[in-house]
Amino acid sequence: MTQLEENERYQKTFPISWEQLHRDSKALSWRLLELGKWDIIIAITRGGMVPAAIIARELEIRIVDTVCVSSYDWQDQGKPRILKSVSCDDRRCLLVDDLVDTGKTARVVKKMLPSAHFASVYAKPKGRPLVDTFITEVSQDTWILFPWDTESRFVQPIVEGDSH
Numbered sequence: 001m002t003q004l005e006e007n008e009r010y011q012k013t014f015p016i017s018w019e020q021l022h023r024d025s026k027a028l029s030w031r032l033l034e035l036g037k038w039d040i041i042i043a044i045t046r047g048g049m050v051p052a053a054i055i056a057r058e059l060e061i062r063i064v065d066t067v068c069v070s071s072y073d074w075q076d077q078g079k080p081r082i083l084k085s086v087s088c089d090d091r092r093c094l095l096v097d098d099l100v101d102t103g104k105t106a107r108v109v110k111k112m113l114p115s116a117h118f119a120s121v122y123a124k125p126k127g128r129p130l131v132d133t134f135i136t137e138v139s140q141d142t143w144i145l146f147p148w149d150t151e152s153r154f155v156q157p158i159v160e161g162d163s164h
Helices: 003-009 018-033 049-058 104-112
Strands: 012-015 040-045 064-073 076-084 093-100 117-123 133-137 142-145
Touching: 018 049, 018 117, 018 133, 040 049, 049 064, 049 093, 064 104, 076 104, 093 104, 104 117
Parallel strands: 012 142, 040 064, 040 093, 093 117, 117 133
Antiparallel strands: 064 076
């Protein structure tokens, strides 16, 4: 993808704080509770790990596993590669990710775990049809800044100097 295509792809940013992610993950827990009891949570690494931990706590799910898929390199999404597989067997599996974007990762994981219920905290239009339950939809041209991708730092005031 060229720099021009990259700039056209992401026109907006949507920063998510730790507090917001926790609230949204807890809201997702409430929706998932209505669907019954889950035997296992499978987090899609790495983004799904934090929401999966929150959901596991809220729904008292003690078995947590991961499916490891690599598809992002900073803001460039490539072809998904499975680094670690997992199976559901005959258990009621809940598959959790932070975001379903274009659906590339979701397609790969859903093919591997066709009976799993796929839940994502955030969803974009291209990936939304692949997710069973989600909380917030954001536009396709928005880059979500997750709290693990940002840090607090000092920002210069607009006007510098002595105001006395």
